[in-house]
Amino acid sequence: MGILQKLGLARRKTHFNPSSLSRYWRAENGGDRYLTLYDEARRATGSTDNFLKQCRFFALMQMVDHVLAKGIAGDVAECGCWRGHSSRMIATRLTEKGWQGRFFIFDSFEGGLSDLTTQDRVGAGDKGARTEARQKAHFASRRDDVAAALATFPFVSLHEGWIPQVFDTVDLGERRFAFVHVDVDLYEPTRDSLAFFHPRLAEGAVVVVDDYGSSGFPGAQTAVDEFRAEHPPKLFLEGQVGGAILVY
Ligand SMILES: C[S@@+](CC[C@H](N)C(=O)[O-])C[C@H]1O[C@@H](n2cnc3c(N)ncnc32)[C@H](O)[C@@H]1O
Numbered sequence: 001m002g003i004l005q006k007l008g009l010a011r012r013k014t015h016f017n018p019s020s021l022s023r024y025w026r027a028e029n030g031g032d033r034y035l036t037l038y039d040e041a042r043r044a045t046g047s048t049d050n051f052l053k054q055c056r057f058f059a060l061m062q063m064v065d066h067v068l069a070k071g072i073a074g075d076v077a078e079c080g081c082w083r084g085h086s087s088r089m090i091a092t093r094l095t096e097k098g099w100q101g102r103f104f105i106f107d108s109f110e111g112g113l114s115d116l117t118t119q120d121r122v123g124a125g126d127k128g129a130r131t132e133a134r135q136k137a138h139f140a141s142r143r144d145d146v147a148a149a150l151a152t153f154p155f156v157s158l159h160e161g162w163i164p165q166v167f168d169t170v171d172l173g174e175r176r177f178a179f180v181h182v183d184v185d186l187y188e189p190t191r192d193s194l195a196f197f198h199p200r201l202a203e204g205a206v207v208v209v210d211d212y213g214s215s216g217f218p219g220a221q222t223a224v225d226e227f228r229a230e231h232p233p234k235l236f237l238e239g240q241v242g243g244a245i246l247v248y
Pocket of ligand 1: 184
């Protein structure tokens with residue numbers, strides 16, 4: 001099976017021809033570095049795939065590369081790992097670059113999504129109790145499975161519990177963070193993750209929020225917009241297919 005089939009792009013009914021992008025053309029003709037990393041991590045973690053995620057994670061990995069290239073000193077954190085797809089991609093790239101530091105990952109694991117608030121139930125986010133319950137369960141994962149998928153990365157630690165309470169379970173001391181990935185879908189945990197990490201960011205640190213611009217999870221954008229009004233980043237970039245990048 002070709003990589004376009006594996007990535008679910010080959011038979012997509014769309015005007016978009018993947019091979020018109022050199023990345024996807026290369027994937028079929030000898031391999032593309034990014035898509036190979038994306039697909040390896042997806043398979044290793046049993047994660048789902050879609051084209052928009054491929055695009056958002058491409059921006060995510062560019063920002064990881066940026067932090068590494070600039071030598072921004074500090075640790076790495078992720079809030080919201082589900083089965084570990086983005087975690088494994090980030091950890092793989094950190095390893096490839098011989099990075100020294102720690103990678104802290106926070107998630108409820110078996111708990112899935114936390115409870116929605118009014119900020120989440122806006123527009124397409126107002127889905128009804130049954131869909132909410134289904135989504136909450138869909139994003140549950142087993143900590144042991146994620147630990148197994150990340151076992152080859154000794155600098156990774158998993159912290160299980162609800163955001164923000166789980167932050168109290170880890171002693172970060174004077175640690176500063178060079179890169180934070182926030183992917184928790186909802187208003188409150190996005191708000192609380194940003195509030196927790198902001199005073200701990202290194203100069204030039206990058207925060208990527210995966211759910212910015214999502215119609216199904218509008219609370220994430222509300223949280224980011226409120227946060228950046230109070231703490232303006234040096235650079236703010238909104239992705240065409242969702243996601244936001246904040247550089248401090
Ligand atoms: C969309 S998934 C993350 C996807 C992941 N980054 C990936 O690469 O597949 C959202 C995650 O946020 C977690 N989550 C949502 N609300 C949370 C909260 N209040 N505390 C801890 N984890 C939470 C869920 O358990 C779920 O694993």
